[in-house]
Amino acid sequence: MSIPMISSKISDKIKQRNELARLCTNLRKQGKTIGFTSGAFDLLHQGHARYLEQARERCDVLVVGVNSDDSVRRFKGPGRPILPEKDRAVLVAALAAVDYVFIFNERRNQANIELLRPDFYIKAGDYTPDKLTSKEAVEKYGGKIIILPLVEGCSSTAMIQKIASQASQSGAHIASPSSASASASPFPSPSSLSSASPSSPPASSPPPSSAPSPALSSSASSIPSPSLPSSAYHSNFPLVAEPPSCVPSKMRPAIFLDRDGVINQEIEYLHDPKKFRLTPHALEGLKKLQEFGYPLIIITNQAGIGLGYYTKEEFFAVNKRMLTELSGAGIILSRIYYCPHSLAEDCDCRKPKPGMLLRARNELNLDLCHSYIIGDKETDIAAG
Structure with a gap:
């Protein structure tokens, strides 16, 4: 079975995970290498864009998992994410380096890897292959792990801190996803x-x-x-x-x-x-x-x-x-x-x-x- 060329239209890039699993199977049959990475991508910045561009250079097709709102709250706290999951997925899909995007609710990537079976599982930051909980699942089917260097000086957390600090200095109040209004002072x-x-x-x-x-x-x-x-x-x-x-x-x-x-x-x-x-x-x-x-x-x-x-x-x-x-x-x-x-x-x-x-x-x-x-x-x- 052949599949159409990958679309550059944002709405065509965003898929359900099960649908992407079938697409990846067919792409591999055509000799394409699949790269997979994931993240919250809450307040997309140039560090994200450069990282995804580097990831795309390692494969023919780059699939990106975006953490759901619920999963982001579980590991970043009740004040996050700033942007809802659908908005974050659209922004990631808008990048030319990204071929497909899906939203997932798990905290770890075990289920994603088992379904997509990417040729390359790509991560950045202070990860090492031996510390990744999905290492065994990737290597079991012959996949490889790629760790990319950090893009220094780029951080969603730092951006949020700066916004909060500036709002505090101006006497403004900060609206958050979980409350209508809140004191601007972070302390x-x-x-x-x-x-x-x-x-x-x-x-x-x-x-x-x-x-x-x-x-x-x-x-x-x-x-x-x-x-x-x-x-x-x-x-x-x-x-x-x-x-x-x-x-x-x-x-x-x-x-x-x-x-x-x-x-x-x-x-x-x-x-x-x-x-x-x-x-x-x-x-x-x-x-x-x-x-x-x-x-x-x-x-x-x-x-x-x-x-x-x-x-x-x-x-x-x-x-x-x-x-x-x-x-x-x-x-x-x-x-x-x-x-x-x-x-x-x-x-x-x-x-x-x-x-x-x-x-x-x-x-x-x-x-x-x-x-x-x-x-x-x-x-x-x-x-x-």
């Missing part, structure tokens, strides 16, 4: 913050059972509204619900700690609380630092969320296990700041960029010049 006012008092002895702290876990603190008033597009920047979760007056009026130094490899043993893309293990002497070291009067703050890159290896809820579950073990030793954390973005998103919060440090400074009135960072990687230390 809470200082008076709305709650934090643990680092100078208080452990005995005066609320018992562990009264301290909400990060997973349960997301609705606290001190958390930036998840309906704001800028909430993807990074999030903080107060671990002890104390009154706003606990935020000190005088600047003080703090201890910033990476999580994986410092507090707990390094396990790549840790998301199972059962595998959480404290590093040797972690409790003794943290307790000593707390006795010196330093607030203890975690700043951690969690690219596995942005890459789709695990969810925020799984990350919170690991934190809950950590907090249980720390609180049992009388150790209180003031905040957990995390960056959920992959390297490809070029955000301002991923270490070694100082975004998490600057936010902690602003929210907790910290003296960064006299603070310390404890980490196990160069990116941790370079953030300071």
Whole structure:
């Protein structure tokens, strides 16, 4: 069976996945090589266009999967996507480098690969073939994985942050997909913050059972509204619900700690609380630092969320296990700041960029010049 030439008309490029599976089978019979890639493509930018152009150079026919609105919300948060799935699919289909587009609802590409069986599964960013969950499925039928370099300086997340920042400076309000209107400021006012008092002895702290876990603190008033597009920047979760007056009026130094490899043993893309293990002497070291009067703050890159290896809820579950073990030793954390973005998103919060440090400074009135960072990687230390 022969098929007509691929149309340049946008509406002809957008297909259902099952229909594309049949088309790919027929294209392969004609000797065409099929390339497949996917993404949210929320606020399409030149980095997307250049990446897709590079992908098209590796194959005869490029098929692009666009994450549905529901799947984007699952791994980027309730404020995303900015553009609905049909709009994003049309914009991707409008690119000359793209031959076919479809919308899919899964978080991973396993089903897409099994149905389309592309000759080349193409990805970009801080992926490696060995870390891709679909690697086995691709190689099973003889397909190959291609990792393309990042187009630096291009990021939907950075664009959204810039829009939110400019709106905040102008006093405007930002409308979001999940609310009619929202405050333009991506951060809470200082008076709305709650934090643990680092100078208080452990005995005066609320018992562990009264301290909400990060997973349960997301609705606290001190958390930036998840309906704001800028909430993807990074999030903080107060671990002890104390009154706003606990935020000190005088600047003080703090201890910033990476999580994986410092507090707990390094396990790549840790998301199972059962595998959480404290590093040797972690409790003794943290307790000593707390006795010196330093607030203890975690700043951690969690690219596995942005890459789709695990969810925020799984990350919170690991934190809950950590907090249980720390609180049992009388150790209180003031905040957990995390960056959920992959390297490809070029955000301002991923270490070694100082975004998490600057936010902690602003929210907790910290003296960064006299603070310390404890980490196990160069990116941790370079953030300071």
